[in-house]
Amino acid sequence: MQATVIYEDGDHRWIMFGRDANKSGGIIDTNQYMIQSGDQAILLDPGGIELFAPMLSAVLKFVPADKITHLFASHQDPDIISSLGLWDQALPKAKLYSPWLWESFIRHFGMERIQFCPIPDEGQTISLGRIQLQFVPAHYLHSSGNFHVYDPKAKILMSGDVGAALEEPDAPLYVDNMATHTPKMRKFHQRWMPSNEAKQDWIRRVRQLDIDIMAPQHGRLFQQKQVGEFLNWFEELPVGIAVR
């Protein structure tokens, strides 16, 4: 599992985990993120059960287990949080922030010790160490209860499945050319995202944020210029139409 620091300012860091060359075949490649500030850290979409051991091993190279105080699951999918039963053993004092809608579903992954903190539909701001993190509503993108994470100090938006592209594990970290990158995203967004109305609502919301990096859960990350290009492209893309 590769670990890349994508932002660092004192004890405030964003680390991306992914591009795991050793993962079992047939499992979709995912990007996991950790934000650290002061004595606390949050894992964003910590991943599926198959990734748990390499992920834990990679994370502990940056921070001891007792400093991982928060987990975030953008929605209920297995590639997002099916490792929960194991994190529950590893981080018994942690809190899991996730859409309220999915609490009784996510508990099926096994959660006896971690505390579930339901995020209301309108979103929420929490403190992590010395920073504030915003859970930005992204409902129906793709899940009916869905949030992204915005860090106004680092100017990074973790955008879940929005901006995702299915690529090889050795793909570059950042999008360098939108013209060649959009074909890799088109089908995914048209099939997975069910609502044009929800898409436009999210775009309006996100255009108000100051973003240096947009970090999706699959594929490459977008830097400032490409974020604007992505929003324009996404705005024009009809979604929920990939029906045969």
Place this chain on the structure above:
Amino acid sequence: MATPIFVTAASIAAELHQAMLEAKGLALTAKNARALAVRAGSKTVGFKAITHFIDELASDIIRQSQYINGVSESLSQQAVALWRANTAASKFEWLERQQLPWGESLRESMQTCYEERERLSQLLHRGLRELEAQLEEGDKHIRTANLIATSSKVEAASAGDFRAQLEVIAHNITITASQIRQHLTNARRLLNQKQV
């Protein structure tokens, strides 16, 4: 509260990762020391000889740290697999107690699961013993590092104009050895704590 073995093993891998980074710093110190010894000429012949040992020691520590790191990461994965097998086995055991009409139809799966649990358990214990032995080996490197640091200080004292610079290098070796020792101590403490 007891810590799951997969957390312990991953934490040990992280400690050894840090030890490896320190050893890479030691290798750099060796290079600086050698360059300085060459510039200083005949007054530092003894120090120059020591730099070869420092270099060799750094390589040994890097190699061993990488090895232990690999062992720890495998252990962590095996421990996760064992935890999953244990979870499944406990569910099977509960099902067995229910004496279900079609309970026997699970027999083969149950047997496979119990065998897998046993295999993983043995693998894990072998791995833990291996880890313990490797950490012992690491202690030997630290003792060597301390000897080298002492010899470096002695040689620096007779290096004339280069004394101050060589003393800094000798001091760096002492500090790095102490940091590596701390990581090994942390790793051993983790290994000795109560596991589940």
